[in-house]
Amino acid sequence: MTIDPSESHELVRRQRELASLYATAKSLTALGELDAVLQSIVRHAHDLMGTDFTYLSLVADGRLSAKAAEGTISAAFLSATIPAGVGLGGKVLATRRPQWVPNYAASTHIDHDAGFDVLVGTEDLVALLGVPLVIRDEVVGALFAAYRSERSFHAGEIALLSAFADHAAVALDNARLYEKSRKALQDLQEHMTVVERAQAIHETLTGVVLEGGTPDDVAQVLAGQLGGSVVVLDRAAGHHSGRVTTSVDAEGIAHSVAPIRAGDSYLGALSWSREALQEHGVSDDMDLRTLERATHILGLLILKERAVADASERLSGELLTELMVGGPGISPSQRSRAQARHINADRLNLVLVADSPAPSTDLVRHLHDIARDRSGLAGEHLGRATLIVPSADDDRTVEEVHRRLRRASGAPVVVVGERAVNHDWSRAFSLAGRCGAVMRALGHTDRGATTGRYSLYALIFDVDRAGELDRFLAESVGPLADYDQRRGTDLLGTLCAYYDHRANVAATARALHVHVNTLLKRLDRVSDVLGADWRTENDLELQLGLQLHRLRDLS
Numbered sequence: 001m002t003i004d005p006s007e008s009h010e011l012v013r014r015q016r017e018l019a020s021l022y023a024t025a026k027s028l029t030a031l032g033e034l035d036a037v038l039q040s041i042v043r044h045a046h047d048l049m050g051t052d053f054t055y056l057s058l059v060a061d062g063r064l065s066a067k068a069a070e071g072t073i074s075a076a077f078l079s080a081t082i083p084a085g086v087g088l089g090g091k092v093l094a095t096r097r098p099q100w101v102p103n104y105a106a107s108t109h110i111d112h113d114a115g116f117d118v119l120v121g122t123e124d125l126v127a128l129l130g131v132p133l134v135i136r137d138e139v140v141g142a143l144f145a146a147y148r149s150e151r152s153f154h155a156g157e158i159a160l161l162s163a164f165a166d167h168a169a170v171a172l173d174n175a176r177l178y179e180k181s182r183k184a185l186q187d188l189q190e191h192m193t194v195v196e197r198a199q200a201i202h203e204t205l206t207g208v209v210l211e212g213g214t215p216d217d218v219a220q221v222l223a224g225q226l227g228g229s230v231v232v233l234d235r236a237a238g239h240h241s242g243r244v245t246t247s248v249d250a251e252g253i254a255h256s257v258a259p260i261r262a263g264d265s266y267l268g269a270l271s272w273s274r275e276a277l278q279e280h281g282v283s284d285d286m287d288l289r290t291l292e293r294a295t296h297i298l299g300l301l302i303l304k305e306r307a308v309a310d311a312s313e314r315l316s317g318e319l320l321t322e323l324m325v326g327g328p329g330i331s332p333s334q335r336s337r338a339q340a341r342h343i344n345a346d347r348l349n350l351v352l353v354a355d356s357p358a359p360s361t362d363l364v365r366h367l368h369d370i371a372r373d374r375s376g377l378a379g380e381h382l383g384r385a386t387l388i389v390p391s392a393d394d395d396r397t398v399e400e401v402h403r404r405l406r407r408a409s410g411a412p413v414v415v416v417g418e419r420a421v422n423h424d425w426s427r428a429f430s431l432a433g434r435c436g437a438v439m440r441a442l443g444h445t446d447r448g449a450t451t452g453r454y455s456l457y458a459l460i461f462d463v464d465r466a467g468e469l470d471r472f473l474a475e476s477v478g479p480l481a482d483y484d485q486r487r488g489t490d491l492l493g494t495l496c497a498y499y500d501h502r503a504n505v506a507a508t509a510r511a512l513h514v515h516v517n518t519l520l521k522r523l524d525r526v527s528d529v530l531g532a533d534w535r536t537e538n539d540l541e542l543q544l545g546l547q548l549h550r551l552r553d554l555s
Contacts, residue, residue: 037175038068041168042144046070051145053123056133056168058141064089067141074122075527086111092130092142098162098263100129100153122149129158130481131165131263135173136289137243143168161264163303166296172290174199200224201290205297214296219270222294226287228274232298233257235268244288248276258292262299270295311369316341317379320388323348324381328424343375347390351420351428352401354385355436356413366408370401384433394419394450402448412446414439419450443549457551476545478527491529494522496546503535 038056046054053071057064065081067400072078084093088110091099093303101107103126107116119125127147132139145157195420201222208221215232223230246256254276259269272291319337323330323345329346330338338345354363363385367378374397376389391397398417405413416436420428435451442457494512501507509519527534534542 005217017110034172034175034179037171039070041171042068042070045143045145045161045164045168048164049145049157052148053125053146054144055146056141056143058133059084059139064093064141066555070125077119080116080119082113082116087116088128088130089142092132092289093139096132096139097265098129098131098158100127100158102127102152103150104128107175113460115165127151129153129161131158131162133165133169133172135169135176136292140169140172159263159265159303163296163300166262166299168201170296170477172295202293202297205294209297209301213301215301218294218298218301218411222270222291223272226272226274226290228272230291231271231273232260233269233271235266244292246288252276256288256291258288258295260298260302261297262303267299269304273306285436313365313378316371316377317364320377320379320386321381322389323377323388323423324386324426324429327426328422330423338377343377344390346423348388348423348425349375349420350391350394350397350417351425351432351542352387352389352398352415352417353429353432354387354401354405354413354415355438355440356385356405356411358409358411358413360385362409363405363413366405369408370404381429382433386429388420388425391419393455398448398450400448406446413448414445415448417448417450426544440549457548467506476542477549480526481549483525483529488498489522489525491522491526492546492549495526495542496518498523499543499546 004323042054042056045056051071053069053073055066055069055072055077056064062084063081064084064087066078069077082089084090088099088101088104088107091110101110104110104120105126123146125146126149128144129146130142130144133141135145135150143161144160145153204225205218205221208217213221219230219232236370244256244258246254248254252275254270254495258270258272260269270291299497315337319334319341326334335345338348354367356363360380360383362382364378367385367387370376371378371389373388374389376387378385378387380386387401389397394417401417402415404412405415416432416439418428418432418435431451435454435457436459438454439445439447439449477492480495482489494508497511498505498508501511505516505519505523509516513521514522530542
């Protein structure tokens, strides 16, 4: 299997877009004139999105008015103003969510404004995407990306423009605060001090990101600036509120939590804990806004890390599949690609297959974490969560992988490992998968083991031994199976129940819901088929045959 060049190009393009976002952070968040900031926003958005033109509209007096544009043809477009409840912008404001149409003029899902429709024709506007500009939970306007041809907008474009709009809202907020501070001369010094402090923190955090810092690095720097402790919470934290929330515990410690979002995507939360300030309340408003602004930086950083991780996991899964379907053996290309990931393909000697009630995508994601730690490959192969790693002690490796998956997923999980001989990963995968089915049939639903631990049942899960299994079943329980098929009886099931209840006739009859005399007649038929001494001759062989016959049907 080869890597689609378009996917590789898409990943590079995505990384460049995100890097460009960081690089423009200082210019967007620098204090300046409102009009200059608005024009800077649309110019950067236009460059990042690559659309035909981009414009920004703000809400004032119940109307949505265009304030800045880049790439437009007509100067009259900047005079566009419509009621805040109509058009695509009206839907963005009402839903507080991104909205788009492939063909604005032909769309019947929006309320049209006649005056704006004239400008649409002048500009030859066709496809339009709009995302909300939100400042402190208030929708103050919308940022639009437009094309002059009909098209759809994919999730990546929507997420990118939404993330940029979040960042742009910070710039817009800063610019508004700056203008307000100029008008309030008596409060200028105090106000400028806190704004400049927030700006310095924002620029410091942006610098951390530009230097390759992680979300935890951002949190550590923010804690140094604000005081107290700052922690990045993952999506499992479940703080889906749209605003910062603050509470004070019994020990006088204030906890503020701000959600990290990129558009409609919830990515986690930022938690700030410190001593509550009695004289000023829980915290200064500017510090809380600084905390909220930091979530915008983290949202972009997490999106970048997720894009890189997704690409890495996809490449890992593709290489795993290639090895599975192309083996035995390793091609020079496969060996080279594995080496590029710091993996020695020649040492990948243990195949593990995992199964759990949890979604397989979750298992695969957890296996990718384990693969990175063990210099292995993970992915989904034939619908099964699969891992290939180098291993010196197979039993210990399988048990450790089981423990990690169990802890990460919080659900029972079966993990089966099989050593790949001569790079025959496909055979090892088949044996491990079939052995897992046998384990579940035996009631072992939360365990990690190699196939060697179930060698007694190898006739079931080793397809190369299917002939041996058929011969053994024919010699042990074959006569009973033939009798059942001819007469429509179930002597095999009766005998299984008989042994399951330790040859206790009364208990077996209750389990089968039949009278004891009926059961005794069935056992007499077994004697007719197998011989009167079936209870004493080859008893162990008969029990094993019954068990293997049942497992083959279940697995």
